[in-house]
Amino acid sequence: MSLKNDRWIQHMNEKHGMISPFVTTQVGEGIISYGPSSFGYDVRAGYNWKIFTDVLGAVVDPKKQDQRAYHSLTVKEGDAVIIPPNSYALTHTLEYFKVPRNVTCICIGKSTYARCGIHVNVTPLEAGWEGQVTIEISNGTRLPVKVYPGEGIMQVLFFEGEDPNVSYADRKGKYQNQRGITLATVLAGGPVQPASKSPESAEKPTRCTAKRAKGDPRSRVR
Numbered sequence: 001m002s003l004k005n006d007r008w009i010q011h012m013n014e015k016h017g018m019i020s021p022f023v024t025t026q027v028g029e030g031i032i033s034y035g036p037s038s039f040g041y042d043v044r045a046g047y048n049w050k051i052f053t054d055v056l057g058a059v060v061d062p063k064k065q066d067q068r069a070y071h072s073l074t075v076k077e078g079d080a081v082i083i084p085p086n087s088y089a090l091t092h093t094l095e096y097f098k099v100p101r102n103v104t105c106i107c108i109g110k111s112t113y114a115r116c117g118i119h120v121n122v123t124p125l126e127a128g129w130e131g132q133v134t135i136e137i138s139n140g141t142r143l144p145v146k147v148y149p150g151e152g153i154m155q156v157l158f159f160e161g162e163d164p165n166v167s168y169a170d171r172k173g174k175y176q177n178q179r180g181i182t183l184a185t186v187l188a189g190g191p192v193q194p195a196s197k198s199p200e201s202a203e204k205p206t207r208c209t210a211k212r213a214k215g216d217p218r219s220r221v222r
Contacts, residue, residue, distance in 0.1 A: 001161040004103075006036045009158060012100065019043075020096045032112050034152035042110065045135065045153040046092040048074050048180055049081050062184040080146040083118070083139040090181050093133040094150070101128040101167040106157045113153070117141035120154045128167025131178035 004012075012018045019041060026035035026042070034042040050070040052060070058068035070090075075081055083089050099105060104127050109120035121136040135153060139145045147153070169176060174187055 001159050003039050004158040004160055005039050008160075009036055009041055012158075016098060016100065018098050018100070020098075021094070028152075032110065032148055032151040032153075037155060040155045040157045042152040042155045043133070044094045044151055045147060045149045046094050046132070046180070047076070047149045048072075048092065049149075050090040050181055050183075051081075051083065052088040063186050065183045065185070075149050077150050080148050082144045082146055083137065084144055085139060085142045087139050089137045089139075089147075090183075091135050091137065091149070091153075092179075092181050093135065093153075096130070096132050096179075097125060097156075098130040099125050099127060099168075100160075101169070102163045103127060103158055103160050106159065107133070107154050108157065109154050110152055113147070116145050117143075118145055118147065122154060125156070126168040126173065127164055128169035129173060129176060130169070131176065131182075132180060134175075134178065134182050 009018070010024060013022045023035040026033055026037065028034075034044045036042075050072050052069060053071045055071075056068040058066040060066070060069050073081070081089070081091075097105070105125035107120070107122035107125065109118070113120065117140045119138045119140055121138065122133060125133065137147065137153075174185055175182055
């Protein structure tokens with residue numbers, strides 16, 4: 001598996017539309033840079049955000065999302081988003097990706113934000129996946145930190161390998177073709193069947209779980 005350079009990235013974009021929109025040279029005057037680097041491509045943060053909040057006492061559950069856990073906002077170009085101390089936020093890339101089926105991408109944060117205590121956490125872009133990337137951003141400091149939509153937020157590295165038997169598109173991954181911020185979800189499925197136990201390994205009911213006859217005073221919880 002090899003890490004691909006800027007020539008390969010530009011060729012794949014011209015041939016397959018791998019990144020859209022795409023700039024051929026890095027943009028960075030007066031802003032946090034984005035565009036191609038020697039061995040990667042820096043993408044931009046979007047204008048829609050969700051900031052985690054505990055005001056309403058919601059619990060973040062990856063299997064069942066509660067919108068009360070987030071404060072949603074849309075900002076204009078040139079505005080900044082303030083991430084509170086020790087808090088977390090979600091946004092998305094302005095770029096739309098079409099990852100080739102023999103390529104996997106790794107996403108890493110930009111040095112400028114890392115020096116301000118901002119950490120970018122993005123899982124790999126799998127072979128055959130396409131969509132806008134949902135970006136997870138955390139502020140590990142005790143101070144509010146500004147993040148700038150429309151400017152660079154992270155770098156994507158491209159690793160090319162042999163063709164897999166099954167790509168993300170082949171197995172119809174749940175985050176395929178996503179746009180904007182996509183919250184965590186799980187695929188619907190049937191009930192999980194418990195593993196059967198042999199008679200020798202079956203445990204006897206404990207005092208707390210054993211059933212009592214109706215009216216038996218021992219049935220009260222102690």
